[in-house]
Amino acid sequence: MLFVPLSIEVQLGSLGTDLPTEPLVVGLMLVFIIQVIAKKNDNFEFYRHPIIWLLALYYFWMLFSTAFSANFMVSFKQFLAKTWFITVFVFMTGQLNRTEKQVKTLFWVILMPNLFGIAWVLYHFKAYFFSFEYVNEAMTPFYRNHVNYAAILTLFFPFVFFAISWYKRFSLKWLILLGTAVLFLVAIQLTYTRAAYAALGIAFGAYFIIRLKLTKYAIGSALIVAVLGVLYVTNNNKYIDYAPDYHKAISHYEFDDLMSATTKFEDVSTMERVYRWVAGYQMIDKRPITGFGPGNFYNFYKGYSVGMFRTYVSNNIDKSGVHNYYLMTLIEQGFPGLLIFLLLAFGVLIKGEQIYHETDINNTTRRNMIMAIMLSLIIIYAFLLINDLLEAAKVGSFFFINLALLVNLDLMNKKDKKALDIGKE
DSSP states (O other), X not given: XXXXXXXXXXXXXXXXXXXXXXXXXXXXXXXXXXXXXXXXOOOHHHHTSHHHHHHHHHHHHXXXXXXXXXXXXXXXXXXXXXXXXXXIIIIIHHHHOOSHHHXXXXXXXXXXXXXXXXXXXXXXXXXXXXXXXGTTGGGTTTOSSHHHHHHHHHHHHHHHHHHGGGSOTTSHHHHHHHHHHHHHHHHHHTTXXXXXXXXXXXXXXXXXXXXXXXXXXXXXXXXXXXXXXXXXXXXXXXXXXXXXXXXXXXXXXXXXXXXXXXXXXXXXXXXXXXXXXXXXXXXHTTSTTTXXXXXXXXXXXXXXXXXXXXXXXXXXXXXXXXXXXXXXXXXXXXXXXXXXXXHHHHHHHHXXXXXXXXXXXXXXXXXXXXXXXXXXXXXXXXXXXXXOGGXXXXXXHHHHHHHHHHHHHHHHHHHHHHHHHHHHO
């Protein structure tokens, strides 16, 4: 019965609606706690899994950072929000999706509102002749902007793609999912979102990396590139060379112009990110260990901004964040917070690769479920390079759901192996 309200929450999130779903999430959290107290939750192996321990470390450092926050009430509210998100989307998902059949059901529950959302957007976007200039208008009222919409479609696409293999070729569901995969690709293309295109390309390469057991090497290479990049732009204040021309860093209404302007550092959305990244860089020296506290970047960053990087949208009327979740974690939770989050993010990928290759090669359904989860997580990580979407209900919920599903699929493997070993005795 708990699957019904959880399904409603997932559907609201996948539609990208701004309806106040928090009371429902809190209600589900309380129901789950009562269930645990009543000892009706017997998923004990789930809580002992290494991924859950990494998540617990991430959660408790967030609590520690909150205790030393520069604005305690803001951070405490952020911590409470994280609490009910983890409780519902990790623990309740883990309790309700312990078989492949239940995972398939969850997939269809999420797919249906996504299809409705795509139909809604395309129908309204048609009235604007699919013009990039009006892409955000077509999202109303379900999606805040085209980036949020693109993120939801892109992170869910691996599930759609691999779900095709769950059903007999040329069966009705097979045909529906094949058509759905094509529809998703068309819809993603029409989001005009650079991050979505890049994330899909990264996921395509990641598929082969996982298959070839090269995840550790890929992560190591990515970290080396990231460290060298940071050292390059910070050495002798090299980043100053990338200050924008205030009059040239403007919005563009043709997608081709936007792509060209991005390479020339003349796109306002890109340069506004740089403005905030520079401010964030200045903030790190102030509180390198505990950070400013969860949720506090917006409250303090303007005092650390550098005027020469200012753009004409730097007044930030939307009160948006730093647009890089890794940097935001460093600013708000210090170096330990960033290291813990990277340990969680990369640890999940390394463990996930192991789970994938431990899965019976003849169980293509389970193997493809694991691969879909892995690629979905990689797409989320790619988006986090230029967005803070892990704090948004729409993307954050999928991140935590993916963790829970990966743990349960690992437990299914262990259960099958144990049954096989007993059968051999």
